Amino acid sequence: MSAAADELPELAEPSILLVEDDGELADAIAAFLGSRGRRVVVARSGVRASRLLRAETFDAVLLDLLLPEADGIEICRQVRARDRWTPILILTALGAVDARLAGFQAGADDYLVKPFALAELDARVAVHLRRSRQARFGVVADGLFTLDTVSRRAWMRQEQLPLSEREFAVLRVLVERGGYVVSRTSLLTAVWGDAQVDQNIVEQYIRRIRRKLADQGVPEAIETVHGLGYRLRRVRVPQ
Numbered sequence: 055m056s057a058a059a060d061e062l063p064e065l066a067e068p069s070i071l072l073v074e075d076d077g078e079l080a081d082a083i084a085a086f087l088g089s090r091g092r093r094v095v096v097a098r099s100g101v102r103a104s105r106l107l108r109a110e111t112f113d114a115v116l117l118d119l120l121l122p123e124a125d126g127i128e129i130c131r132q133v134r135a136r137d138r139w140t141p142i143l144i145l146t147a148l149g150a151v152d153a154r155l156a157g158f159q160a161g162a163d164d165y166l167v168k169p170f171a172l173a174e175l176d177a178r179v180a181v182h183l184r185r186s187r188q189a190r191f192g193v194v195a196d197g198l199f200t201l202d203t204v205s206r207r208a209w210m211r212q213e214q215l216p217l218s219e220r221e222f223a224v225l226r227v228l229v230e231r232g233g234y235v236v237s238r239t240s241l242l243t244a245v246w247g248d249a250q251v252d253q254n255i256v257e258q259y260i261r262r263i264r265r266k267l268a269d270q271g272v273p274e275a276i277e278t279v280h281g282l283g284y285r286l287r288r289v290r291v292p293q
Contacts, residue, residue, distance in 0.1 A: 067091060067092065067093045068091075068092050068093065068113040068114065068179075068183055069092075069093045069095070069110070069111075069112050069113050070087060070092050070093065070094050070095070070112060070113060070114045070115070070116060070179065071094075071095050071097060071103065071106060071107065071110075071112040071114075071115045071116070072084060072087075072094050072095065072096050072097070072116045073097045073098075073100070073103040073115065073116065073117045073118055073121065073126070073129060074096065074097075074098065074116070074118045074145065075098045075099060075118060075120075075121055075122055076118075077098065079168075080096045080098065081096075082172065083116070083145075083172065083175065084096055086172040086175075086176065087172075087175075087176060087179070090176050092176075092179070095110070095112070098122075099121060099122045099123045099124065100121040100122070100123050100124020100125065100126065100128070100129050101123040101124055102123075103117075103121075103124070103129050104124065104129065104132060107129075107132060107133060107136070111137075112140060113140070113141075113183060113186075114140065114141040114142075114143065114179055114182060114183055114186075115133055115140060115141070115142045115143070116143050116145055116175075116179075117129060117130055117142060117143070117144050117145065117162070118144075118145055118146055119144060119146040119148055119153070119157065120146065120147070120148070126144070126146070127156055127157065127160045128160075130142055130144070130157065130160040130161050130162055131160050131161060133161065134160065134161030139186050140186070141163045141164070141179075141182035141183060141185075141186050142161060142162045142163050142164075143162070143163060143164040143165070143166060143175075143178060143179065143182065144157045144162045144164070144165045144166065145166050145168065145170070145175070146165075146166075146167065146168060147167065147168045148167075149167040163182055164178055164182060166178065194226060194229055194230055196229050196232060196233075196286070197288075198210060198211065198272075198275065198286070198288075199225065199229050199286075201222070201225070201226050201229055203226065206219055206222045206223075207222075208222055208225060208226075210267070210270055210272070213270060215266055215267075215270070216266060217263070217266065218262075220245060220259060221259055221262055221263050221266075223244070223245040224241060224245055224256070224259050224260065224263060225263055227240070227241055227244045227245065228276065228284060228285065228286050229286065231285070231286075232286075233285055233286055233287075233288070234285060235279050235282045235283045235284070235285045236283050236284055236285060237282060237283035238253055238256045238257075238283055238284075239253075240283070241256050241283070241284070242255075242256060245259075260276055260278075260284060263276060264276055274287060275287055
């Protein structure tokens with residue numbers, strides 16, 4: 055069953071890449087945003103930013119334009135070439151119209167001229183994170199689980215579940231079938247495709263998911279229907 059994007063729970067700790075070579079300012083921004091529940095990774099050069107962007111996915115990028123080793127505009131283009139959704143907020147002392155236009159043409163979503171209030175920066179980050187999630191995320195919900203089908207995150211009554219990508223895929227199939235039985239063969243096809251794997255792998259992943267649901271107090275949420283497959287059960291979640 056699909057649901058509106060505004061039903062998606064807020065990220066518990068959005069991951070933000072801050073690209074800023076001014077150490078004092080970078081520390082102040084990271085500390086302030088961290089106090090607001092955001093995880094901030096700092097890169098103090100364009101080269102370092104490029105490496106981090108290749109290694110990790112971020113929910114937003116805060117980007118200075120005047121950087122050592124690489125141009126901020128080029129970093130902006132790199133982000134946008136890989137991902138059309140990640141919010142990019144430029145933080146710079148360059149307030150001229152031409153500089154602003156260059157930033158927007160490179161793919162930036164917002165432009166904040168230094169000096170700025172940290173509270174305003176946090177408010178803008180929150181707005182862009184919300185808009186990005188509403189625009190990009192397919193949401194699947196069944197009353198117990200809410201699944202973000204793009205970032206492959208899953209929640210049970212607002213509590214995020216620590217699922218691997220394969221575990222998420224298995225749970226997604228069960229949620230989308232809305233309580234109907236899903237055969238082992240169907241799960242194999244949906245999750246592993248044409249890969250040659252042992253059919254017992256499905257049971258292994260079901261057990262892993264059950265263990266994680268047990269940590270939330272609902273180990274019986276996935277029922278084994280002997281000879282047929284698996285299905286989600288309507289269960290009461292402990293308050």
